[in-house]
Amino acid sequence: SYELTQPPSVSVSPGQTASISCSGDKLENKYVCWYQQKPGQSPVLVIYQDSKRLSGIPERFSGSNSGNTATLTIRGTQAMDEADYYCQAWGSSTVVFGGGTKLTVV
């Protein structure tokens, strides 16, 4: 079965750039999306189809997908961005999630 791998945690200082990776075999051949989940809340779609931003999502969020790795980038990270982030792709007629990355803004 298809697998997506994320780092368990990423730390960033306020105002700096955070990058969260998501790796999978030939991932560039699939659409990747990213979800943000804060404690006690449902996941929220922030990036879809590799790099498109949903209406209402701040411009500091961006995405890319090349080779075996997709990346979520948050420029000018703010305290409100502290959350768990999950990548997701569609593989072999199934939805696949990465294990999630806890972003800490310190």
Added chain:
Amino acid sequence: QVQLQESGPGLVKPSETLSLICSVSGGSISGSTYHWGWIRQPPGKGLEWIGSIYYSGSTYYNPSLKSRVTISVDTSKNQFSLKLSSVTAADTAIYYCARTYCSTTSCSEIDYWGQGTLVTVSS
């Protein structure tokens, strides 16, 4: 604005069947560009896709759960449902219903999620 709402028992006994319903409002479940599905999240852990269904009845299941899962749709009520049989404590989780965007060839993002409902498996 599409809204999804899960309903069902919050406590299920081991070996019994977990049953949940997702009610959809603000849009028709019969739309051709969406799958309707279930995702779960054990306390403190990551997201796990359970499966999804197209309005025609075509189903797609997580291979690791396939033997225990049934997802069905009721277009007349704009609802779809989940049944998970032979549950154990490992099935304790927040269960979300959700809508996935699909083109004619593949699916991509989950654009709407329910608020989630905690189901605990315990005697």
